[in-house]
Amino acid sequence: MLAPNSDLMLVYAAFAVLAMFVASGLAAALHRRKNVAFLIGLPLLVIDTALFLSVFAGGSSTTLLGIFGMYPFSTLFAALFMASGTLIYLISYRYSNDFTGFSALFGFMLVGVIGVAASTSLVTTVVGIELVALSTVFMIILDGKSRVEPAVKLFILGAIAISVLLFAVAMVFSYNPSLLLSGFTAPGLTTGSYILTLAIILFVAGFSFEASLFPFNLWVPDVYQGAPTNITAMLAGMNKKVAFVAIMTTFFVLLSKYSATFSPIFELLAILTMFFGNIMAFVQKDVKRLFAYSSISQAGYILIGIAVADSFGIEASIVQIAAHMFMIIGAFSIVLWLESRGLRSIDDYSGLGYRSKFAGISLSIFMLSMAGVPPLLGFTGKLLLFSSAVDKGMLILAGLGILNSFMSIYYYGKVIGSMYSKKGVGSGKLFANGYIIAAVAVCLAVVVLFGLYPGPIIHAASEASLSLFGM
Amino acid sequence: MIPEFSIIFAALALGIVLAALLEKRFSYYIGIAATAIVLVVVLLIVAYEYVFGASVMAQTYAYIPQFGVHVSFIATPISTVLLTMTAVVLFAAALSSGKNGTSKGATVLMLLFGLAAIGLFSSSNLILFFIFWDVGVVATFFMISYMGSANRRSAALKFLVYSLGASAALLLGIILIYFGTPVHSFNIAYIISHGSLMPIGVQESIFVLLFVAFMIKMPIFPLHSWMADAYTESSTQGSMLISGVLSKFGAYGMLLLFLMMPIAAKYSTYILALAAISAFYAVLVAINQSDMKRLISYISMLDMSIILVGIASITVIGREGSIYGMLAHGLGIALLFLVAGSIEGMFGSRSIKFIRGVVEGSASAAYSFMLGIFSLTGVPLTVGFIADLLIFIGAFSAFGLYGLIPLGAILLAGGLLYLIVSRSIVNGRNGAEAPYLPTASQKAGYAVLLLFIFAFGMLPFILLKIIGS
Numbered sequence: 053m054l055a056p057n058s059d060l061m062l063v064y065a066a067f068a069v070l071a072m073f074v075a076s077g078l079a080a081a082l083h084r085r086k087n088v089a090f091l092i093g094l095p096l097l098v099i100d101t102a103l104f105l106s107v108f109a110g111g112s113s114t115t116l117l118g119i120f121g122m123y124p125f126s127t128l129f130a131a132l133f134m135a136s137g138t139l140i141y142l143i144s145y146r147y148s149n150d151f152t153g154f155s156a157l158f159g160f161m162l163v164g165v166i167g168v169a170a171s172t173s174l175v176t177t178v179v180g181i182e183l184v185a186l187s188t189v190f191m192i193i194l195d196g197k198s199r200v201e202p203a204v205k206l207f208i209l210g211a212i213a214i215s216v217l218l219f220a221v222a223m224v225f226s227y228n229p230s231l232l233l234s235g236f237t238a239p240g241l242t243t244g245s246y247i248l249t250l251a252i253i254l255f256v257a258g259f260s261f262e263a264s265l266f267p268f269n270l271w272v273p274d275v276y277q278g279a280p281t282n283i284t285a286m287l288a289g290m291n292k293k294v295a296f297v298a299i300m301t302t303f304f305v306l307l308s309k310y311s312a313t314f315s316p317i318f319e320l321l322a323i324l325t326m327f328f329g330n331i332m333a334f335v336q337k338d339v340k341r342l343f344a345y346s347s348i349s350q351a352g353y354i355l356i357g358i359a360v361a362d363s364f365g366i367e368a369s370i371v372q373i374a375a376h377m378f379m380i381i382g383a384f385s386i387v388l389w390l391e392s393r394g395l396r397s398i399d400d401y402s403g404l405g406y407r408s409k410f411a412g413i414s415l416s417i418f419m420l421s422m423a424g425v426p427p428l429l430g431f432t433g434k435l436l437l438f439s440s441a442v443d444k445g446m447l448i449l450a451g452l453g454i455l456n457s458f459m460s461i462y463y464y465g466k467v468i469g470s471m472y473s474k475k476g477v478g479s480g481k482l483f484a485n486g487y488i489i490a491a492v493a494v495c496l497a498v499v500v501l502f503g504l505y506p507g508p509i510i511h512a513a514s515e516a517s518l519s520l521f522g523m
Numbered sequence: 524m525i526p527e528f529s530i531i532f533a534a535l536a537l538g539i540v541l542a543a544l545l546e547k548r549f550s551y552y553i554g555i556a557a558t559a560i561v562l563v564v565v566l567l568i569v570a571y572e573y574v575f576g577a578s579v580m581a582q583t584y585a586y587i588p589q590f591g592v593h594v595s596f597i598a599t600p601i602s603t604v605l606l607t608m609t610a611v612v613l614f615a616a617a618l619s620s621g622k623n624g625t626s627k628g629a630t631v632l633m634l635l636f637g638l639a640a641i642g643l644f645s646s647s648n649l650i651l652f653f654i655f656w657d658v659g660v661v662a663t664f665f666m667i668s669y670m671g672s673a674n675r676r677s678a679a680l681k682f683l684v685y686s687l688g689a690s691a692a693l694l695l696g697i698i699l700i701y702f703g704t705p706v707h708s709f710n711i712a713y714i715i716s717h718g719s720l721m722p723i724g725v726q727e728s729i730f731v732l733l734f735v736a737f738m739i740k741m742p743i744f745p746l747h748s749w750m751a752d753a754y755t756e757s758s759t760q761g762s763m764l765i766s767g768v769l770s771k772f773g774a775y776g777m778l779l780l781f782l783m784m785p786i787a788a789k790y791s792t793y794i795l796a797l798a799a800i801s802a803f804y805a806v807l808v809a810i811n812q813s814d815m816k817r818l819i820s821y822i823s824m825l826d827m828s829i830i831l832v833g834i835a836s837i838t839v840i841g842r843e844g845s846i847y848g849m850l851a852h853g854l855g856i857a858l859l860f861l862v863a864g865s866i867e868g869m870f871g872s873r874s875i876k877f878i879r880g881v882v883e884g885s886a887s888a889a890y891s892f893m894l895g896i897f898s899l900t901g902v903p904l905t906v907g908f909i910a911d912l913l914i915f916i917g918a919f920s921a922f923g924l925y926g927l928i929p930l931g932a933i934l935l936a937g938g939l940l941y942l943i944v945s946r947s948i949v950n951g952r953n954g955a956e957a958p959y960l961p962t963a964s965q966k967a968g969y970a971v972l973l974l975f976i977f978a979f980g981m982l983p984f985i986l987l988k989i990i991g992s
């Protein structure tokens with residue numbers, strides 16, 4: 053469908069603003085002007101979020117340069133990633149050791165993110181994922197010498213993931229010599245053939261590294277804990293979601309006719325990932341590690357919708373991705389700020405609710421939302437996910453998902469209980485700075501307001517999901 | 524038409540916001556004002572339904588249009604009774620907390636809890652029911668962990684784990700109901716009228732899931748172990764609300780479950796047995812308690828088991844009895860916890876061994892306690908009498924003489940409570956000192972609860988006419 057001119061102008065404008073952001077980041081990095089980079093970069097990101105949102109609201113579809121497909125699915129995710137990118141940028145300004153270098157790399161990373169979201173060919177997807185992974189590695193290194201270990205871990209895993217992915221691409225390519233995602237026919241590749249099964253497993257494995265699915269997620273806690281917390285927020289809030297978007301486009305556009313083959317794989321992975329994340333989170337003492345494991349379990353929930361493999365399931369996954377994006381970025385913003393005040397473990401957090409009402413209330417809301425307590429956005433996502441599974445007849449998957457979301461209450465409750473115990477009350481009040489407050493306020497607003505009135509976000513997700521299946 | 528529900532929710536929401544924003548010294552009055560408005564409006568609803576015999580409804584806006592879920596409220600006959608109970612207990616809790624004993628957080632949480640309870644009892648679909656259920660759980664969790672006594676942290680966590688375990692089962696059950704109904708729907712009235720059309724297997728799974736969820740919340744043996752800690756470690760107002768109102772979340776749900784799933788009739792005998800075991804268990808454990816609040820907790824569990832007997836009888840009269848039982852239990856148990864709080868203040872201890880001669884210190888506390896016990900054990904003229912009478916008529920007609928077995932537990936409890944009254948409440952002081960006396964606000968709380976205990980006990984036809992319509 054050809055887009056009307058005004059919509060096309062918006063698309064061009066959105067990409068132009070993104071290019072401006074990249075250029076400004078590079079210029080700032082060369083001149084080492086931290087404040088200028090922030091003052092120019094932040095408005096650009098906000099404008100770009102608004103532009104992608106209005107492209108999404110326009111609802112039309114178009115293709116740019118043959119490799120960027122702008123249709124509701126991609127524009128919704130572009131807008132979501134831009135919004136979360138804005139928040140990451142906001143909290144990084146104060147806490148990044150080398151903000152100008154971060155800005156430059158962040159520009160590249162965003163290009164990769166948008167590339168994956170708007171990808172119409174396997175090349176775009178793979179290159180986008182690689183761009184995201186490499187930028188992240190350098191962002192971590194830039195923070196200081198102590199960060200080399202997590203950066204190297206991430207780099208090696210990223211390299212393995214990309215080689216596995218390319219192997220999978222090669223297998224599929226030999227049957228259907230086109231790299232475009234849509235129009236995949238491959239008559240020689242029948243359901244049940246070994247090549248197909250192998251290709252699917254390799255695709256799953258490659259994406260699983262980035263999406264932190266079991267058993268490819270053993271790196272997650274080390275890297276999350278070792279990386280600077282603003283990068284950790286980015287890893288959990290953006291990088292992981294990028295991998296999910298890549299999974300959706302690859303499996304539901306390219307390999308959509310083989311859903312009977314990959315659905316059980318995702319079902320199994322969803323169950324294992326949920327249990328792994330939740331069980332490991334039980335024994336954590338460090339808050340950052342706890343959130344690392346809890347975000348693994350959230351990846352498991354998101355996978356439920358993908359395992360369901362119909363438009364309702366994807367709709368549910370999209371809502372849950374959006375919900376977790378804002379919950380985890382908000383939570384890590386607070387963790388970032390508290391870390392700079394020397395609070396790291398659950399014990400350090402005791403009495404926090406009295407020392408800072410802001411931290412106590414907002415962290416409680418984020419954790420309750422992650423646990424799926426209504427009327428918060430996390431509940432909406434889980435309700436849809438479990439409903440989609442029940443609708444498809446996957447009762448065991450839904451039951452285990454609900455069991456897991458109940459298990460998670462225990463460790464979230466432990467942190468909340470610690471925050472409202474009287475032990476650490478005497479240690480004096482804590483006051484957050486404006487950047488943290490602003491980022492947390494946005495996340496809170498999304499989590500609470502869309503939790504109270506989820507209609508619009510569900511509608512948007514269903515439009516995006518339908519457009520994905522219409523590709 | 525007057526927008527009753529809008530007024531109630533607006534009053535509570537405004538109260539929450541004002542209490543959070545204004546200084547601490549206003550909190551007490553904000554709490555009283557908001558709950559008083561709620562009480563007045565709820566009594567107006569009662570009057571309206573008594574006169575016109577029609578349900579008060581409010582429909583506002585689409586919540587999740589894709590699922591056909593609307594934010595709409597309805598005061599059905601059952602919910603009208605529970606709304607009355609909730610409004611009275613809320614008002615009594617707000618009134619009795621006293622100017623000095625009220626903090627900003629306490630008022631906010633109390634009003635939030637009230638909002639959840641009123642929303643839950645009047646919600647017209649299961650999604651709203653679930654949302655308010657969880658809001659109530661979270662508000663209670665903070666009520667315990669923010670204001671409770673020494674062991675509140677573990678009590679609060681235990682409560683949270685049990686309650687959200689119940690919500691997990693509830694959520695799965697609700698989703699199954701949605702996809703099991705012929706036209707996918709969350710609407711409670713629709714499910715009640717079309718529940719029998721569901722396949723038997725689906726009905727059975729739904730019944731088991733929801734039964735466990737509501738059993739935890741009531742609580743019924745063997746899933747009760749969160750209860751004594753939560754009731755005991757809460758502040759006085761917290762105990763009043765949790766025991767009086769939160770336990771009705773489970774009882775109300777149980778009642779709805781028996782209406783929604785006709786398959787329940789198949790299990791009614793087993794459920795009667797479970798309720799009887801639960802009742803006797805509660806009394807036998809209560810005998811061993813030396814902590815005043817723990818003892819009252821188990822008496823509360825006994826009464827919830829009796830309510831389950833009424834529900835399980837699946838007769839109209841038994842059901843009406845259980846609805847009346849919820850009213851009686853809510854008012855009576857709140858009164859007992861309030862007096863127990865005053866007594867703890869008087870003696871500095873909750874141990875029955877140290878409490879001697881309450882009547883010499885404060886006649887009002889002593890006699891209120893006795894009247895509360897009268898109501899809980901079903902002495903005529905109190906609201907508890909009507910409830911027990913109807914429940915056991917229903918149980919007798921459904922199960923014959925076996926239905927009367929749980930009465931034995933009530934008799935045992937009566938004996939136990941009589942001993943406690945004679946040892947601790949009305950006998951001489953024997954040197955034990957009571958330096959503090961109940962405050963005027965606490966006495967006002969007694970008065971409110973007693974007023975309604977006797978009003979609904981002597982004039983049962985008001986609510987029974989509404990229930991019967």
